Amino acid sequence: MAAFTGAGISVESGIPPFRGDDGIWSKYDPAILELSTYLEKPKTVWPVIRELFFKYFGTAKPNNAHLALASMEQKGLLKGIITQNIDNLHQEAGSTDVAEFHGNSKTFICTHNTSHVVSVGEVDFDRDYPHCPKCNHLTKPSFIFFGEAIPREAFIKSEKHAQECDVMLIVGSTGEVVPASNIPWMAKRNGATIIEVNPQPTTFTYNISDISLKGKAGEVLAQLDALL
Structure with missing residues (x-):
């Protein structure tokens, strides 16, 4: 089953x-x-x-x-x-x-360098958008957006x-x-x-x-x- x-x-x-x-x-x-x-x-x-x-x-x-x-x-x-x-x-x-x-919503991925994976606990939710702590670029939640495979x-x-x-x-x-x-x-x-x-x-x-x-x-x- x-x-x-x-x-x-x-x-x-x-x-x-x-x-x-x-x-x-x-x-x-x-x-x-x-x-x-x-x-x-x-x-x-x-x-x-x-x-x-x-x-x-x-x-x-x-x-x-x-x-x-x-x-x-x-x-x-x-x-x-x-x-x-x-x-x-x-x-x-x-x-x-x-x-x-x-x-899943438990991690974020850097849009500049996809090898940078950030746990949700590392995300600063008070910022204007989620930044990668390694390179300061935009990250996105790891769940699928429309337009993604x-x-x-x-x-x-x-x-x-x-x-x-x-x-x-x-x-x-x-x-x-x-x-x-x-x-x-x-x-x-x-x-x-x-x-x-x-x-x-x-x-x-x-x-x-x-x-x-x-x-x-x-x-x-x-x-x-x-x-x-």
């Missing part, structure tokens, strides 16, 4: 989703996450990114959904997680095999899980973001049973989901883990 998770799994940890009536993109223009915009106007873009992401990530803790998936891994039932999230909550919950399809290692690992799993859990993903949303479809084509956990129907629900469990991720996954 493998799991595919999206922003919805972290809502119970206090992190807002991207889509929906209360989602981030209902309040902000997605163009703020265009790589070209960030590189050209870091002083304009950085305050928004800092507010949207790092304000919430700094205090968020794994919820029952993250903990349930970690428990399933410890039982030997879950072989890996493919996540669209950049909040590191799966790892903090104890999961060890996590393919971060969109990168998916990390190769995460992409390969995600495809491997999709090709080999007999069951795929979809948790908290609407299926609207490509190419990430292609992963569950790949699992389906390879014969996997698709179990979806979401509070509302998604693009997966009527297309590839064999079982749809409606409810909050923390409650549903905790019950499922207890039954396994």
Whole structure:
């Protein structure tokens, strides 16, 4: 079994989703996450990114959904997680095999010299934009901006899980973001049973989901883990 998770799994940890009536993109223009915009106007873009992401990530803790998936891994039932999230909550919950399809917010990379990798703890959040402590150039969070390629290692690992799993859990993903949303479809084509956990129907629900469990991720996954 493998799991595919999206922003919805972290809502119970206090992190807002991207889509929906209360989602981030209902309040902000997605163009703020265009790589070209960030590189050209870091002083304009950085305050928004800092507010949207790092304000919430700094205090968020794994919820029952993250903990349930970690428990399933410890039982030997879950072989890996493919996540669209950049909040590191799966790892903090104890999961060890996590393919971060969109990168992670725990490090920054210098845009002048990519060998300079900066931990989030080294970033001065009070400056006009994040500077590299080694060369003073602009750094960017290690998560994927629009216009960037998916990390190769995460992409390969995600495809491997999709090709080999007999069951795929979809948790908290609407299926609207490509190419990430292609992963569950790949699992389906390879014969996997698709179990979806979401509070509302998604693009997966009527297309590839064999079982749809409606409810909050923390409650549903905790019950499922207890039954396994």
